Amino acid sequence: MSLDCGRKPEYPKELGFRVQIFEKKVDSYKKMTKKFSNAVEYIKHQAGEAEKKIKSEFERLHNLLYLEESKRLEALSNDEKDMINSMQRMIDETEKDIAKIKELIETVKKEMGNEDLPLLKNFQNVKRQAHWVEPDAAFLFDSLINMGKHVGSLGFNIWNDMKAHIKYYPVVLDPNTASPWLSLNADLTSMVESSERVTVPDNPERFDPVVFILGAEGYRTGKHKWDVIVGDNPKWILGVCKEIVARKKKFTVSANRGVWALGLSKGVYTVHTDQRTELTVAQCPEKIRIKLNMDKGEVSFWDGGRETHLVTLKHKFEGRMFPIFGPGLHTTPMVLAPGKIAVHTS
Template identity: 60%
Template sequence: MEDEDMSQEPLQQELSCPVCTRFFEDPYLLPCSHSFCKDCLDKTSQRHRKCPVCRAVFNEGDAVPNRALSNASEVYRRQLDWRRGYERPGADICRIHLKPLELFCEKDEEPVCVDCVIQHQTHTLWPLRTATSLCQKQLTDKVEILERKKESYKKMTHKLSSTVEYIKHQAQQAENQIKAEFQRLRELLNKEELLRLKAVETEGEQKIAVAEKLNARTKAHIVALTELIDNVKKEQGNEELTFLLNFKNLKNKAQWMHEDPRLPEDSLLNMASHVGSLSFKIWKDMQSHVKYYPVVLDPSTACPWLSLSDDLTSMKESSERLTSPDNPERFDPCVFVLGAEGYTSGKLKWDVAVGDSTKWIVGVCKESLARKKKFTVSTTRGVWSICLSKGMYYALTPERTELQVQPRPKRIRIRLNVDKGEVSFWDGENEKHLITFTHKFSEKMFPIFGPGLCSEPMILVPGKMAVHTS
């Protein structure tokens, strides 16, 4: 600001009268090129006709009006007045026309003076008081919007804090289940280890007993052979006639009628049965202690009115609303839960045990199915399903197709062929076909379950496992 003032001082001096040192008022130009206010020049010329600056003599009538200097001085003075007024609080002077700001342009949202009207001919102009009221109203509306947004943010912080606590609970629950399952498997492995070590020990004891028995018999034969050899050698030392008289009898005694000792077949441990493909055999034996489920439930999608089992394979409606985060994937208020995995290709099959429940829905749905509002379950909504309601079985088409089902199924089988665009429903116990839907699936498809208001849970049935070797 100081630099600006310094740059303005020479200009102000050029536009000021050398006599009165004020801005020129009706300046006149002398032949010597110096200019003065008319009043200042008149007062000076009454005494003598000399230029007050260079003292050059001039005649009456030589001075002429300096219009350019007059205009420049007036413009600079007005700009200087505006600048001084603009820097003061509450200044209301137009920067262009240096006139009071008395109107407000609604389109450009700025105050203008009366001379600015021509530049805003197509705009709506308001008196300042009216404009102030309108602008205050707009800002009040915006403040109300911001207040509501602030409140929503406060609610979100509470929701996020609850979500953090829920995630901690989930992590602890998952940790406990993982530890428990690994402990169970470790106990099974320890038991399997003991059984296999016992089998090795038992077979080893049996094989050792056989070998030791054979060894003891062989040693006894050695003693007998030693005694026989000694007797024969002693008889051989007799006189010729005595030796020959006993030769026949001695020859018969020198016979060994026992079998030669030899290791029997299968005398060693069957190592192949104990350690051959050991890990595979252990894994194969473990199958009887584990279950495979083609589909498990996704708790992140479960309606707060649904209670899921810890292993995510069964569900039932809760008597009271459970505490769970309002995450985007979760159904609420509709009482549904999805399978944990979605499918864009392939063939799949899973069974659901519905038991004696009097109301349920099972099927598949598209990923974009609405989660946060009530809707009528139908193929037009992206759900291909069947249901039991009021003792009747229906395919949930727009007009509801009644299904003739006899006897009442305890288990429903769903077959999904995404590539072919088919989903079919069967009685899972007798393989009786119920209905098939056809549709070109353009989204990821998920199993969907609605157990209804029943005390009996809806349970996912384990799939069969088979070991294929080649």
């Protein structure tokens, strides 16, 4: 066996290809490093925004607690003054009675010091004067401060009064899933078209290029309900989706893609299951209520303002299901409505 000395070996060429591949890999890694560095700055931005929001909310709650404290201390002070004034009046009246009784005592003693004949003549008159018909001094009911009213179950009563100043949202938005063309409010309860593409990391959870966003919490069991104010927005999609729904490519909204939804486009309401079905709606709802029953495998849509049922979709949901929102690109925001806070005691 012999080598053809007139022919150049292929080894350098093959190794050159590998070098090119590695150089491209290096470039790719450098770009990824840049993205990671940008993500670090974004995480710092997130932390800063969260810190500002937390401090702002605690300051608001501190102010509310301070006002609540002032109100309760003022009520206690007023009760104290009223009780003391009432007790002082009783003291004054009792001291007046003591003075009157002492006068009677002096009168009777003076008459008792007279000779027998004058005392006998004046006895009936003295007897009438020595008669006392005023009631004895005594405590009245509710003379003391009602301690139960002021300090009984104090923490609970403060919290119960505070709930009027606190909003509860059954669902809040997950900004890490938001399309770069969406802008969210600080409370994560409102979404609207951004005037320009927002600079955010291209993390795997984020929808791009499709304009969607998910709720922050997924559900495996139980009943869940949330209201979304759509107003007069001409195009939107609302519903639930699987956690594995596609994020980085356009897709048709359907159960085959892991989405069960109701949508509005060009004046037509459409139910999105395995196929699209037009839904006749008597009056255009401004608030859509979504009820998810994981145990029964149902998601239903309601006109939240009129409390009327629109449609129910059935499926044996598996894994976690997330609220999904497609607000469309409009200047009018799509808003999550706060839920009712109810206190149950037993």
